[in-house]
Amino acid sequence: xxxxxxxxxxxxxxxxxxxxxxxxxxxxxxxxxxxxxxxxxxxxxxxxxxxxxxxxxxxxxxxxxxxxxxxxxxxxxxxxxxxxxxxxxxxxxxxxxxxxxxxxxxxxxxxxxxxxxxxxxxxxxxxxxxxxxxxxxxxxxxxxxxxxxxxxxxxxxxxxxxxxxxxxxxxxxxxxxxxxxxxxxxxxxxxxxxxxxxxxxxxxxxxxxxxxxxxxxxxxxxxxxxxxxxxxxxxxxxxxxxxxxxxxxxxxxxx
Ligand code: SAH
Numbered sequence: 001x002x003x004x005x006x007x008x009x010x011x012x013x014x015x016x017x018x019x020x021x022x023x024x025x026x027x028x029x030x031x032x033x034x035x036x037x038x039x040x041x042x043x044x045x046x047x048x049x050x051x052x053x054x055x056x057x058x059x060x061x062x063x064x065x066x067x068x069x070x071x072x073x074x075x076x077x078x079x080x081x082x083x084x085x086x087x088x089x090x091x092x093x094x095x096x097x098x099x100x101x102x103x104x105x106x107x108x109x110x111x112x113x114x115x116x117x118x119x120x121x122x123x124x125x126x127x128x129x130x131x132x133x134x135x136x137x138x139x140x141x142x143x144x145x146x147x148x149x150x151x152x153x154x155x156x157x158x159x160x161x162x163x164x165x166x167x168x169x170x171x172x173x174x175x176x177x178x179x180x181x182x183x184x185x186x187x188x189x190x191x192x193x194x195x196x197x198x199x200x201x202x203x204x205x206x207x208x209x210x211x212x213x214x215x216x217x218x219x220x221x222x223x224x225x226x227x228x229x230x231x232x233x234x235x236x237x238x239x240x241x242x243x244x245x246x247x248x249x250x251x252x253x254x255x
Contacts, residue, residue: 006221010208012072014200016051018114019193019241025055031184031245032137034060040108045097046115050077057089066092104130109137116140120164126178132248138180144168144242154235168242180246188241198229
């Protein structure tokens with residue numbers, strides 16, 4: 001079984017596929033000033049099984065297009081949306097986030113939690129900008145260094161997985177250079193990793209390995225996740241997910 005299929009199997013039954021929480025999605029909604037706005041058109045890109053999609057559709061007057069390339073995740077989201085009575089507000093679309101089937105200048109809000117790294121932060125925010133209406137909102141969470149310095153081993157470990165990991169100030173600079181006016185940012189607290197993401201994931205390991213007949217590839221997936229969890233516990237406060245909220249600034253940036 002290919003690695004991607006294994007990851008989809010491991011993460012598919014989870015409520016979320018990356019660090020975050022309902023409270024932090026709501027905090028970003030507040031920071032973006034979206035409460036009370038009418039008939040919003042939102043795209044939730046790399047939505048997974050819809051942790052943020054359900055909050056956006058439930059809390060706001062909005063139509064949410066939820067996009068992911070994993071059909072299994074979208075099917076899970078469809079089920080969750082139906083059970084929450086939100087099916088009429090959530091439209092799932094299977095697509096590659098590098099080639100989104102969305103019109104230019106069509107969105108009030110682009111939301112993306114723990115997913116833009118798949119395109120690379122700068123490439124992603126640059127490409128997605130053209131989909132936003134003028135003054136549209138970008139809200140993305142992104143793995144970031146929280147301090148100026150860190151142990152070389154830690155740096156090497158994350159850079160091997162995500163070369164574009166950078167400090168919060170560096171990410172804000174990327175947004176400014178690419179035609180956004182930052183409205184603010186905040187660091188996701190540790191419970192968003194440990195309680196909301198890692199613990200439920202660890203609880204899936206045994207059933208996942210059983211389903212996969214303890215294949216070497218499945219064992220390698222679990223070992224890699226376990227190593228990531230240990231790294232996070234070992235270096236609290238040096239890296240984290242930061243939620244960046246910004247407004248699309250007017251020209252002179254080229255579309
Ligand atoms: N936003 C969700 C999921 C984060 S995990 C949450 O916070 O829980 C990242 C998601 O991006 C996964 O669901 C994965 O399937 C999706 N993804 C990765 N690469 C993608 C691509 N090229 N196009 C679309 N989705 C992609």
